[in-house]
Amino acid sequence: MKYFIYIFFFFICFVAVAQQTNYIDFIKCQAEIEIYPYEKEVVGSVIYSFDVLQPVDSIVVDARYMDFNEILLNGNSVINYKYDDTKLCVYGAFNPSKNNTITIEYKAQPKKAMYFVGWKNKAPNQIWTQGQGKYTSNWLPSFDDVNEKVEFDLSISFNKAYQVISNGKLINKEVVNDSIVKWNYDMQESMSSYLVALAIGKYNKKIEYSDNGILLEMYYYLNDSVKVESSYRYSKRIFDFFETEIGVNYPWQNYKQVPVHDFLYAGMENTSITIFSDAFMIDDIAFVDKNYVNVNAHELAHQWFGDFVTAKSSEHHWLQEGFATYYALLAEREIFGDNYSDWKFFESAQQLLSQDVAGKETSLLNPKSSSLTFYQRGAWVLYALRLKVGDEVFKASVKSYLQKNKYSNVETNDFIKEVEMHIEEDLSEFVAIWIENLKFPFDEAMRILKQSVFIQEYLMVDCELVNSKCDYYLVSGVSDEAKSKIISQIPDRITSEVFKNNIKIRQSISQNLTKIPLHLKKDYESLLNDDSYITIENALYNLWVNFPKDRQKYLNQTKTIIGFSDKNIRQLWLALALSTQGLEKEDTQVYFEELIDYTSPKYGFDVRETAFTYLKSIQVFNENALRNLIDATEHHNWRFKSFSKKLLESLSEEEKFKSMIHSLQSE
Numbered sequence: 001m002k003y004f005i006y007i008f009f010f011f012i013c014f015v016a017v018a019q020q021t022n023y024i025d026f027i028k029c030q031a032e033i034e035i036y037p038y039e040k041e042v043v044g045s046v047i048y049s050f051d052v053l054q055p056v057d058s059i060v061v062d063a064r065y066m067d068f069n070e071i072l073l074n075g076n077s078v079i080n081y082k083y084d085d086t087k088l089c090v091y092g093a094f095n096p097s098k099n100n101t102i103t104i105e106y107k108a109q110p111k112k113a114m115y116f117v118g119w120k121n122k123a124p125n126q127i128w129t130q131g132q133g134k135y136t137s138n139w140l141p142s143f144d145d146v147n148e149k150v151e152f153d154l155s156i157s158f159n160k161a162y163q164v165i166s167n168g169k170l171i172n173k174e175v176v177n178d179s180i181v182k183w184n185y186d187m188q189e190s191m192s193s194y195l196v197a198l199a200i201g202k203y204n205k206k207i208e209y210s211d212n213g214i215l216l217e218m219y220y221y222l223n224d225s226v227k228v229e230s231s232y233r234y235s236k237r238i239f240d241f242f243e244t245e246i247g248v249n250y251p252w253q254n255y256k257q258v259p260v261h262d263f264l265y266a267g268m269e270n271t272s273i274t275i276f277s278d279a280f281m282i283d284d285i286a287f288v289d290k291n292y293v294n295v296n297a298h299e300l301a302h303q304w305f306g307d308f309v310t311a312k313s314s315e316h317h318w319l320q321e322g323f324a325t326y327y328a329l330l331a332e333r334e335i336f337g338d339n340y341s342d343w344k345f346f347e348s349a350q351q352l353l354s355q356d357v358a359g360k361e362t363s364l365l366n367p368k369s370s371s372l373t374f375y376q377r378g379a380w381v382l383y384a385l386r387l388k389v390g391d392e393v394f395k396a397s398v399k400s401y402l403q404k405n406k407y408s409n410v411e412t413n414d415f416i417k418e419v420e421m422h423i424e425e426d427l428s429e430f431v432a433i434w435i436e437n438l439k440f441p442f443d444e445a446m447r448i449l450k451q452s453v454f455i456q457e458y459l460m461v462d463c464e465l466v467n468s469k470c471d472y473y474l475v476s477g478v479s480d481e482a483k484s485k486i487i488s489q490i491p492d493r494i495t496s497e498v499f500k501n502n503i504k505i506r507q508s509i510s511q512n513l514t515k516i517p518l519h520l521k522k523d524y525e526s527l528l529n530d531d532s533y534i535t536i537e538n539a540l541y542n543l544w545v546n547f548p549k550d551r552q553k554y555l556n557q558t559k560t561i562i563g564f565s566d567k568n569i570r571q572l573w574l575a576l577a578l579s580t581q582g583l584e585k586e587d588t589q590v591y592f593e594e595l596i597d598y599t600s601p602k603y604g605f606d607v608r609e610t611a612f613t614y615l616k617s618i619q620v621f622n623e624n625a626l627r628n629l630i631d632a633t634e635h636h637n638w639r640f641k642s643f644s645k646k647l648l649e650s651l652s653e654e655e656k657f658k659s660m661i662h663s664l665q666s667e
Contacts, residue, residue, distance in 0.1 A: 028150060032045050044106055047103045061090075113134040124221070140196060146192040154184075155182055164183040169185065191271045215253075218235060238297045269307060285532070289534045304402060306323075309402055317374050381434045384434055384445070457478055463489040474501075480508075487508045499526065540554055555577055566604070567610070574591050575617065599612055
């Protein structure tokens with residue numbers, strides 16, 4: 001009987017949620033929350049203002065695994081409600097009316113969507129949220145349905161030693177007591193709940209203003225001031241470019257960007273506050289190999305495509321990711337030139353073809369499509385559509401599409417019909433080929449790309465042809481991409497002259513020429529001096545393998561180089577040093593302890609994964625490393641968690657580690 005009651009309750013709640021936007025209009029949320037990091041607990045009160053549009057018998061709010069202190073409806077205590085650990089259903093006879101309120105006082109220990117980093121280990125003390133796909137309702141009673149848009153005003157009380165950053169404009173900070181400050185944020189427009197966000201940590205910030213007067217705040221760690229310029233390079237330029245290119249002013253009060261430790265993805269486009277992985281905080285050398293420009297532009301584009309207008313359901317997810325991917329490429333074209341964007345589209349076409357060949361093709365309207373489909377094929381739709389209808393029609397269509405649907409939800413037809421209205425032409429055939437068809441129209445994509453002389457040149461260069469002139473091309477004026485293609489095909493025909501190319505070609509040499517002929521030894525050694533962490537890493541390893549007698553020389557030359565944020569060069573250096581004969585015993589112990597230290601939680605999961613991988617390769621784990629590995633099997637990043645579990649299982653099968661692992665797991 002109890003099971004039947006639960007199923008019945010779940011059914012009526014489900015019906016209520018599915019129909020709620022037709023009956024009730026939630027307008028505003030005023031939330032006051034206190035966060036206790038060591039307990040991983042949120043204590044809060046939310047007041048939702050709403051209008052009843054049609055008679056309805058229940059109000060539903062998503063709230064996952066919460067305890068409620070009090071629930072008030074228009075100021076009166078509510079008794080008639082049910083809760084199933086995911087949905088709060090308040091029952092009553094709700095007739096059409098305006099200016100109603102529901103107040104929910106609650107306590108939660110979020111299982112997901114809010115992450116407490118540090119606090120009980122040596123990682124930097126931070127709290128940050130990730131609502132998309134994780135549900136903001138884990139820490140804030142809200143709405144998992146993206147079609148329910150609300151204006152969220154958050155007040156967050158926390159230790160005064162930390163910065164608290166959230167959606168909208170910071171109105172003021174109130175001193176609560178000697179140690180606590182309340183940060184009051186205001187939004188002026190509505191948004192979906194998954195875009196509500198906060199980030200707490202110790203930061204400084206760089207401030208700029210867009211040409212249109214929008215405040216741009218770029219946060220960084222206290223010790224990262226030297227990385228600010230290279231990390232946030234072109235940020236203002238991208239912002240101003242989008243306002244001009246899209247033709248619609250930025251729709252929010254300000255824009256903030258905040259790096260965080262061990263983030264789940266590259267970045268997330270929360271309304272007015274992009275949270276991104278601190279792996280993108282880079283120095284000037286790293287910018288050549290791995291920079292934040294694309295992620296920066298992609299997440300900013302979402303402020304229009306995803307936040308301002310939001311897809312009604314996952315069937316139309318490409319309206320967010322495809323648009324953001326496309327406009328990010330337009331921004332990169334503005335910065336790096338036409339060839340750069342042509343190359344990116346060429347690469348994505350090849351990836352989409354490979355996906356089809358592997359039998360994983362899906363329509364762009366399939367909610368279970370891959371990220372590659374939503375992002376890259378979605379961008380291709382816009383690229384092909386713009387060529388078909390022309391710049392003027394395309395830009396006018398995008399502008400009116402955004403303006404007509406501002407702060408609301410859309411489907412694919414909303415955009416297509418807008419374009420059809422401007423071009424006065426039926427686009428059903430285009431939609432069938434580019435959007436609905438299972439397979440990506442690769443041949444048509446290549447026809448488009450071959451209009452580029454740059455792509456024509458790349459396709460022309462092929463060392464497998466009998467009459468190819470690849471040796472000549474390597475020292476000619478063909479593009480870097482064409483030369484890299486040649487190097488990958490004929491690495492054994494590289495000459496000293498080829499090393500005189502630019503940093504990108506030298507990087508390609510380091511990646512493809514792994515068996516180094518003696519006559520190129522000196523040229524290859526020069527790669528260790530390049531301003532490219534990828535080149536140095538590859539060159540160090542290949543030289544160490546090819547010339548055993550000179551190993552100590554190469555190690556001495558690269559001893560002080562760290563590399564990317566994952567310490568790629570330093571960790572390789574440690575692994576090679578520990579594998580080099582003749583090392584002093586004292587040095588061996590110091591290097592071993594340093595590599596072990598990189599497995600600890602105070603470092604990002606990318607650093608830790610690299611350290612674990614090297615320890616596995618040299619077959620050396622001590623108790624600390626294994627303890628850190630066991631800790632990693634509970635990490636919130638599922639990829640790193642999966643990697644750690646597999647490695648632990650593998651080590652558990654080896655005799656020299658089995659008993660130690662068992663003992664540690666028993667603690």
